[in-house]
Amino acid sequence: MRVGPLAGILASSALLVLTFPGPDMGWLAPVALVPLFFSVRFQGAGRAFFYGWLAGLIWFFVSLNWISRTLSRYGGFSFPLSQLPIVLMAAILALYPGVFTAVVPLVKRAGGPWPAIVLPSVWVLTEVARSRFPAPFPWLILGSGFWRTSLILPLYGVVGVFGVSFLSVLAGVVLLEAIESVVDGNRRRLLTRVAVLLVLAIAALLPGYFSGDEGAWRPITVSVVQGDFPQEIKWEGSMKENILDTYLGLSAGAALSGSDLIVWPEAAVTFYYQTEMDLADRIRNFTRKENVDLVFGSPAFAIRDGKVIYLNRAYHVEPDGGEEWYDKIKLVPFGEYIPFHRVLGFLEKMVPGAGEFASGGMKGPFTTPVPAGTLICFESTFPYLAREEVRRGAGILLNLTNDAWFGKTWGPRQHLAASAVRAAENGVPLIRAANTGISAIFDRKGRMVKSIGLFQRGTITATLETGGKRTFYNRSGDLIVYISAFVILLFALRKLSVTRRRPWKIWKDSNSP
Numbered sequence: 001m002r003v004g005p006l007a008g009i010l011a012s013s014a015l016l017v018l019t020f021p022g023p024d025m026g027w028l029a030p031v032a033l034v035p036l037f038f039s040v041r042f043q044g045a046g047r048a049f050f051y052g053w054l055a056g057l058i059w060f061f062v063s064l065n066w067i068s069r070t071l072s073r074y075g076g077f078s079f080p081l082s083q084l085p086i087v088l089m090a091a092i093l094a095l096y097p098g099v100f101t102a103v104v105p106l107v108k109r110a111g112g113p114w115p116a117i118v119l120p121s122v123w124v125l126t127e128v129a130r131s132r133f134p135a136p137f138p139w140l141i142l143g144s145g146f147w148r149t150s151l152i153l154p155l156y157g158v159v160g161v162f163g164v165s166f167l168s169v170l171a172g173v174v175l176l177e178a179i180e181s182v183v184d185g186n187r188r189r190l191l192t193r194v195a196v197l198l199v200l201a202i203a204a205l206l207p208g209y210f211s212g213d214e215g216a217w218r219p220i221t222v223s224v225v226q227g228d229f230p231q232e233i234k235w236e237g238s239m240k241e242n243i244l245d246t247y248l249g250l251s252a253g254a255a256l257s258g259s260d261l262i263v264w265p266e267a268a269v270t271f272y273y274q275t276e277m278d279l280a281d282r283i284r285n286f287t288r289k290e291n292v293d294l295v296f297g298s299p300a301f302a303i304r305d306g307k308v309i310y311l312n313r314a315y316h317v318e319p320d321g322g323e324e325w326y327d328k329i330k331l332v333p334f335g336e337y338i339p340f341h342r343v344l345g346f347l348e349k350m351v352p353g354a355g356e357f358a359s360g361g362m363k364g365p366f367t368t369p370v371p372a373g374t375l376i377c378f379e380s381t382f383p384y385l386a387r388e389e390v391r392r393g394a395g396i397l398l399n400l401t402n403d404a405w406f407g408k409t410w411g412p413r414q415h416l417a418a419s420a421v422r423a424a425e426n427g428v429p430l431i432r433a434a435n436t437g438i439s440a441i442f443d444r445k446g447r448m449v450k451s452i453g454l455f456q457r458g459t460i461t462a463t464l465e466t467g468g469k470r471t472f473y474n475r476s477g478d479l480i481v482y483i484s485a486f487v488i489l490l491f492a493l494r495k496l497s498v499t500r501r502r503p504w505k506i507w508k509d510s511n512s513p
């Protein structure tokens with residue numbers, strides 16, 4: 001491999017890593033792929049695929065290396081051995097950017113407006129594919145990099161996270177062509193590309209300018225309790241009453257602040273709420289005495305097809321004694337199931353508990369004072385789950401999670417970023433309760449109102465506006481995905497029409513230079 005392409009691969013890998021938490025330089029998203037474009041634009045499809053795959057391998061391996069901590073600390077892996085599953089996982093995830101870069105030379109040779117519309121479309125479809133199948137993993141979506149940028153947050157409510165990905169790649173393609181224009185001395189083309197970049201910047205900021213406060217707002221006061229119990233001791237049988245005492249004590253203080261709803265994290269209750277009646281009654285008595293709704297996580301079990309299955313459950317307990325629950329649908333890789341099982345299935349015997357959980361089914365929002373859609377842990381990274389909860393009537397979103405597995409790594413903050421994006425996409429507040437942090441309350445615009453840091457114990461309370469108009473994204477969904485598919489279809493039809501006239505051209509385009 002020549003030095004030039006290698007430099008582009010390494011540069012894009014580094015920029016992609018820097019875009020997401022922990023470095024959290026989301027403003028790099030539009031330029032992150034530009035060095036890689038330079039490396040692959042004149043290559044054949046096979047080599048372009050390899051370059052993109054290699055860049056993706058480095059990116060995912062570095063950005064997801066926090067998973068190795070979970071494997072080494074809780075799975076008994078040595079540090080070197082814990083890297084092997086991450087390499088395998090990164091190698092599979094890297095196939096998606098590899099597919100993207102494989103088409104870059106073909107599209108670049110088409111010229112005209114095609115690169116600016118086809119390449120963002122291909123990128124979006126690779127992200128959607130990664131988010132849906134075969135083992136869904138919607139982590140590190142390029143468009144989520146702007147989660148802390150208040151001026152850009154309203155854009156999520158129009159086009160969703162995949163739409164922001166589209167615009168980021170589009171900006172990168174236009175920037176590439178602007179740089180090419182400088183090198184070629186084509187001033188007219190340069191001015192055109194600079195004008196396009198300015199238009200894109202203005203378009204990205206416009207939703208924030210026009211986002212008003214129209215609608216009938218209904219306030220709700222919500223408290224989050226973060227118990228901060230280390231994973232190493234949390235599941236010891238002797239701890240379950242101590243943990244419950246802590247949560248009830250912290251919640252009593254929150255109830256005094258006038259909370260309508262108190263939220264505990266995923267698996268905050270470490271006993272089977274459905275069977276251990278003495279402990280369960282303490283929770284019921286608390287909600288009745290304090291006249292407050294409570295949502296909390298607990299392990300659960302059920303009989304399915306004659307077999308006992310285990311579920312990750314969220315309960316809602318009302319002051320009048322009413323109860324309802326939601327069982328998690330999307331399970332956590334390496335924690336509740338082993339992704340890419342045909343390749344990584346051997347880990348099932350090496351990681352305690354992996355593969356033991358079953359998925360639940362979609363239900364309507366909880367009947368809290370403002371209807372609440374519930375997302376347990378990993379589910380907050382799936383745009384369509386949050387959108388569906390709001391479409392079913394949820395006025396707020398809850399994210400119950402336990403990121404204690406990840407320690408003080410990039411993992412908890414990468415997970416936190418998804419919460420801001422889900423709130424901004426749907427125009428509803430999101431309340432995030434995490435066992436060891438980061439717990440946070442986001443307003444309906446995706447702005448973080450309050451938070452509790454990693455490995456701290458405490459409560460936060462905020463009064464939030466709910467109601468009003470649903471966002472365009474919530475009403476319309478991922479239109480950008482259908483637009484992207486249509487653009488790619490048009491481009492494919494164009495290539496086919498050219499091939500019919502010149503049947504040797506498709507072979508030449510695929511194997512040049």
